Amino acid sequence: MITLCGGPTPNARKIAIALLEMDLPWELHNIDILEGEQLTPEFLKLNPNNKTPVIVDDDGPGGSPLTLWETGAILLYLAEKTGRFVPDSPIARATCWQWLMFQVSGVGPMFGQAIHFTHYAKDKHPYAIGRYTREVDRLLMVLNGRLAGAEWLAGDEYSIADMATLPYLRRILLEKAGDYPGIERWAAAMNERPAVQAGMAVGIARKEVVEGGLQGFTDRHREILWGDRQHVER
Incomplete structure (x- = not known):
């Protein structure tokens, strides 16, 4: 049995899909990060x-x-464990790794920063908003170019x-x-897969945040996610 410790986040959902x-x-x-469950001694034993x-x-x-953390490492481990969803061809396999690293080093961090500064930061900083939203647009352009000429990111095989x-x-x-037809064609094909549909629904979101939107996201949540507790020596 594999236990997935996570919640309704993009990073947990990609592991659920796999x-x-x-x-x-x-x-x-389920780990409730808005309640600080990722900061408990029990969780820190799993991931410092x-x-x-x-x-x-x-x-x-x-x-x-x-026990394994970092989603790129987890996905590679699961693919090796099962012998599935990494191409056999050396070139296609290396291409799969390339686009996986593109996600974990570019799409994830940059999209996350853009959402942070546009939606969750209490104070709005025009430079930060501009910096990260422009980088998101650039990364989308790269992805769209790839998916305009390839069925899947690794080429002919879903991975x-x-x-x-x-x-x-x-x-x-x-x-x-409508802005990125290559991405939209690819996303539509993915969303037809039952595993993707189920994986994208994983996690238990906090009711007050779902129903209240940004109004339900409070200074207490900001302190838990980004405050001084992040810097306590472990």
Whole structure:
């Protein structure tokens, strides 16, 4: 059994998609990051970097339990464990790794910063908003160019690179519908997959934030996510 420790976030959802696509036995252990559950001693034993998701595989290499964090590492581990969703061809496999790294080093961090400064930061900083929204547009241009000429990010085969990328694009596809036809064609194909549909619904969101939107996101939440507790020596 694999336990996925995470919540309703893009990073947890890409791992859920992979677990579902790979037909692995798994269960969700919901981590409420707005309540600070990622800062508890129990969670920090799993990930000293206090970020979700984490997986705990009871049947790791050699039958020993394995705890793993960082989504790129988790996806590569799951693909190696099952022998699925990484191409066999050396060129296509390297291309898969390339687009996976593009997601974990570019799409994830830059999209996250853009959302932070446009939606969640209490004070609005025009320079930061401009910096990150322009970078999001540039990354979308790169993705759209790739997907205008290739069925999937790795080429002809659906892979962990696709699973990693889609969860970050849901808001963008709603806000910029029609601007990126290559991405939209690819996203439509992904969203037809039952594992993607189920994976994108994973996690238990806090009711007050879902119903209240930004009004439900308070200074207490900001302090938990980005305040002084992040810098306490562990």
